[in-house]
Amino acid sequence: MTWAPFYRGDGIERPVTPPPAPPWRTFPRASQHHQFQPPPGLVEAVNAAVLLRRPLLLRGPAGFGKSTVVEQVAHELALGRVLRWQVTSRSTLKEALYRYDALGRIHAQNLRLAHAPSEADRDDIADFLQLGPLGTALLPTESGRPRALLIDEVDKSDMDLPSDLLDVLERGEFEIPELARHPVREIGVRLWDSTETTAVHNGRISCREFPFIVLTSNDERDFPEAFLRRCIRFTMPRPTVRMLERIISAHLGGTDAASALVGEFVERIEQGERLAIDQLLNAVYVLRETHVPDSAQIRDLLLRDLAND
Known part of the structure; x- marks a missing residue:
């Protein structure tokens, strides 16, 4: 699946069927008991x-x-x-x-x-x-x-x-x-x-x-x-790189394309920023697709510090 501009901002009607939703955003909501990775302790x-x-x-x-x-x-x-x-x-x-x-x-x-x-x-x-x-x-x-x-x-x-x-x-x-x-x-x-x-x-x-x-x-x-x-x-402890890789793998089946995002995520949390793991999952899900324009802008949009409006 590749990134597609569903909304273009030109006011022209185009019947569009969005691609399948991320596994954690399907409805009726499904339990995530298989994907959850308990931290130590x-x-x-x-x-x-x-x-x-x-x-x-x-x-x-x-x-x-x-x-x-x-x-x-x-x-x-x-x-x-x-x-x-x-x-x-x-x-x-x-x-x-x-x-x-x-x-x-x-x-x-x-x-x-x-x-x-x-x-x-x-x-x-x-x-x-x-x-x-x-x-x-x-x-x-x-x-x-x-x-x-x-x-x-x-x-x-x-x-x-x-x-x-x-x-x-x-x-x-x-x-x-x-x-x-x-x-x-x-x-x-x-x-x-x-x-x-x-x-x-x-x-x-x-x-x-x-x-x-x-x-x-x-x-x-x-x-x-x-x-x-x-x-x-x-x-709940602060997430480590290994912990996040396990979570991403459980949800998306692989972490190869996520290593840079995971490293950035952990570093920002260590610096005191407030971020949630589901933000990281969103970013990995979108940015692993091909032909994503201006990926830096998308990354900043999806990984905004929760303490800042």
Whole structure:
């Protein structure tokens, strides 16, 4: 495949079919568990977290593969589909455990009163409840193995969220107050990102096997000591030339045309620039093609320091 100017900036319509996408940009998104190359020490950290039933806190710059770790572990240990909770500054513990649409329930009740008064007493609370990613992760599984959960970018949370997580991570259980107060003792509740339901008894969910949890942090803040001591912590190391060559080979099947880019990438990181490994993959993917005009300009475009706009 050669570089082709799909867009030319002349306003002339040309039906164009782009070439196949890079393997890490195909949709639906495919797991990268085969391509991920764990750095030294990570395997031991994962095994410690699995053995001790503790969350694994991965720290390091963005774009170094932290979120891919859980995919590889879930695949190797046959833990099933990875549950994901993308943390923001507005995230709360409650939304991670369960979601309750109180307004939707009231609206449905009003519609029944208006159109079917005889059904006014029917209570459909289950239609307005759904377990969150953490709540689903705490459910028992048919296989008896734990579920896998990614809590991504926990350092972007409100200051109180890590402390709010402590009790649930320590006890492995939680209560849904709306169900605990409900006269029906067993109610089916929908799982996160699924059409499946599970029976919740007396409004309480308790895990049998603590889930394998990976929390990622881009080191944008510190965490309370009480939170840190409940986690197995691992900091992703700075990439070396050998490490990057392994990653490129896993994704693209060869590194011969990438040696200069890899060397430049490592040198710039050593000098304090903020770069992500996926930027390097993008650059290698494009610049290994033939007939790329002004490759220096393309390289600068794809390998811009993340700390500079």
